[in-house]
Amino acid sequence: MSLLTSLLRMRAASTGKVQPASQLRHLHLSDQPLMLMALKRTGPPARPLAVMLGTDPYRPQLLVAPPSGSIAPMLVALADTAIAYIEACRQRSEHLPATSSKPARQRYTDAPQILVPNPQTVKYLQLLGDDLRFRRVDDRTPGSRSTQRLGHWLTYLTDRSDIPGSAALIPMPGLLGMHWITGQSPLEDEDLATLLAWIDPPRHAASGRDAADRAAATAAHRPAGPATDAAFDTDQLAPLFHTYARTRGQEQTATLQELNSLLATRMQPTWNLMWHAYTLLQALPEAKGTARRWDHERTAFTDECTYLAQDGRPRPAREQAVATAVRLARMEHAATAFAAERAADDTFVRAELRTTGEAFGGPVTTIEPQCTRSGPTGRTQWRPRFTVSTTDPVLMEPGQLLACHTHRNARYKICGITPADCDTLVELEITAGMGTVARPNHAVLPEPGAFLVFTPAPDHYRMPEFPARDQTPWTHGGPPPDHLDHSDEQSEEEQ
Incomplete structure (x- = not known):
């Protein structure tokens, strides 16, 4: 609670x-x-x-x-x-x-x-x-x-x-x-x-x-x-x-x-x-x-x-081990996605997450709209940055991806967290939803002084690879062991 x-x-x-x-x-x-x-x-x-x-x-x-x-x-x-x-x-x-x-x-x-x-x-x-x-x-x-x-x-x-x-x-x-x-x-x-x-x-x-x-x-x-x-x-x-x-x-x-x-x-x-x-x-x-x-x-x-x-x-x-693992993986993903979507839709849910440190909100203090960086292929990518000042507890680490209720398709990465006297400065980089250098989407850029709330972004879900039944140990529902059980013969020899 x-x-x-x-x-x-x-x-x-x-x-x-x-x-x-x-x-x-x-x-x-x-x-x-x-x-x-x-x-x-x-x-x-x-x-x-x-x-x-x-x-x-x-x-x-x-x-x-x-x-x-x-x-x-x-x-x-x-x-x-x-x-x-x-x-x-x-x-x-x-x-x-x-x-x-x-x-x-x-x-x-x-x-x-x-x-x-x-x-x-x-x-x-x-x-x-x-x-x-x-x-x-x-x-x-x-x-x-x-x-x-x-x-x-x-x-x-x-x-x-x-x-x-x-x-x-x-x-x-x-x-x-x-x-x-x-x-x-x-x-x-x-x-x-x-x-x-x-x-x-x-x-x-x-x-x-x-x-x-x-x-x-x-x-x-x-x-x-x-x-x-x-x-x-x-x-x-x-x-x-x-x-x-x-x-x-x-x-x-x-x-x-x-x-x-x-x-x-x-x-x-x-x-x-x-x-x-x-x-x-x-x-x-x-x-x-x-x-x-x-x-x-x-x-x-x-x-x-x-x-x-x-x-x-x-x-x-009774489910086999692989079927149980698949079901649990789907339940975990559904729980994460449901929590993220509720936070994006509902101000009450965002307010509750802010009290637990799972989200934070505050006004935008500075904006660097011209920031770019070189991608893995050497192509220049547009990565605007801005800073948010918040009085909420920020129990997150740099590199975590966040979502914002104002632009549901955008993604933000924490670049730095700087504690101050009365608040905390969080530097964010827009990583998705802002377009490209040639065709930028300026609508995703926040206005100075705008109050924004950021919540954890749902991770891109990809079902883990689970082994087939014939590759599962017999102790977990796979085929029976190939070797024969000679325990009785061994016990007779020992006697």
């Missing part, structure tokens, strides 16, 4: 009012996302109790698993709804022309987006995906193929949720917390009811803190799942389960209807809160970098559909 975040959290706690942490929304929100919340039973980790989902806030679909017996019909209904939503994103595509690194290809114009009420639901969907995608497909069993396909898509979506900046599967508290800071702890912020009470309290509430206290009251609070509280299990679920087990026929059907009504009443408040949160976030202006990240999301979705059409095998339960 940075110094600025701590200050805003203390201010919210003292005033009882939420503090803004961002002016822009940094994740794309679909016009028609799929809202999904789930409740699970005690016992097997992936056994569902109920799922409420849909794209219409006024017409949620409730799927309830029977207290005993097969849950296959419920899973088939869940698969049909979820896959129908995913298939709707494949109705239209666009043509992407060939580039120097990629051939011409098609890409879908949309991608699925699922919004869930908390991070625990993401973990539950991951467990459910692991359970479903390895199930056998039997053409004589209706729905077995769609159930396995649901497991595949749940695994894909939960994998995408680990990538910073991805908008495929979003826990609502995390997205809300990116834009508002409350006076409660980060753990308490994971509760959607209290978090929304801070952000948008009712009119009769004295403050966001008072509204959150009421929302957290035992009588009114409804956990967002997937786990249910013990009192609800003991007092309401258990009697219905026992009645269902003792009865048959119409009495059992009536008990199941009563269970459906109970769970609908239990889940409806959280369903309304999720759409309320969506409305608040949809009202925020979208950051510039959001469109580019959503393009990557659509590309990943298109590639996954291609994989299903050409191969379709379920992903392994």
Whole structure:
């Protein structure tokens, strides 16, 4: 937690009012996302109790698993709804022309987006995906193929949720917390009811803190799942389960209807809160970098559909070492790029980075627009320089590349850092975006006295070269060792 975040959290706690942490929304929100919340039973980790989902806030679909017996019909209904939503994103595509690194290809114009009420639901969907995608497909069993396909898509979506900046599967508290800071702890912020009470309290509430206290009251609070509280299990679920087990026929059907009504009443408040949160976030202006990240999301979705059409095998339960290294490399790059783009788009993010020494800002004091130097081939290159005076802590080293919010395509290199009495002088050289000596781009030159903020520039990403499977040691998923194990023969000789 940075110094600025701590200050805003203390201010919210003292005033009882939420503090803004961002002016822009940094994740794309679909016009028609799929809202999904789930409740699970005690016992097997992936056994569902109920799922409420849909794209219409006024017409949620409730799927309830029977207290005993097969849950296959419920899973088939869940698969049909979820896959129908995913298939709707494949109705239209666009043509992407060939580039120097990629051939011409098609890409879908949309991608699925699922919004869930908390991070625990993401973990539950991951467990459910692991359970479903390895199930056998039997053409004589209706729905077995769609159930396995649901497991595949749940695994894909939960994998995408680990990538910073991805908008495929979003826990609502995390997205809300990116834009508002409350006076409660980060753990308490994971509760959607209290978090929304801070952000948008009712009119009769004295403050966001008072509204959150009421929302957290035992009588009114409804956990967002997937786990249910013990009192609800003991007092309401258990009697219905026992009645269902003792009865048959119409009495059992009536008990199941009563269970459906109970769970609908239990889940409806959280369903309304999720759409309320969506409305608040949809009202925020979208950051510039959001469109580019959503393009990557659509590309990943298109590639996954291609994989299903050409191969379709379920992903392994445990990744090989090389696959894990590739995934971690992509996650690290996505985190760096997401942080850099947020800083370039949002003044609030830049202010927070300035408190940690990861960025600095100040007025331009001197400019040397005619500076040139000889390049590697001996060609003269235009490299204008200027100096910035800052009172911020500068925890950077000469040679580091920086970006500035005024010219997103330009790059600046630190040439020198000179501490002074009350400030620090940072000499910068423009290394990209300024054109050439013959055709200079003078627009990138700052005016004397202009206040600029510089943040770390995202490095040019190139996927590291990883070894093929046949070149990987057998201890890390490669082929088995060539030599035979003679340990038994050696032990007999020793005896």
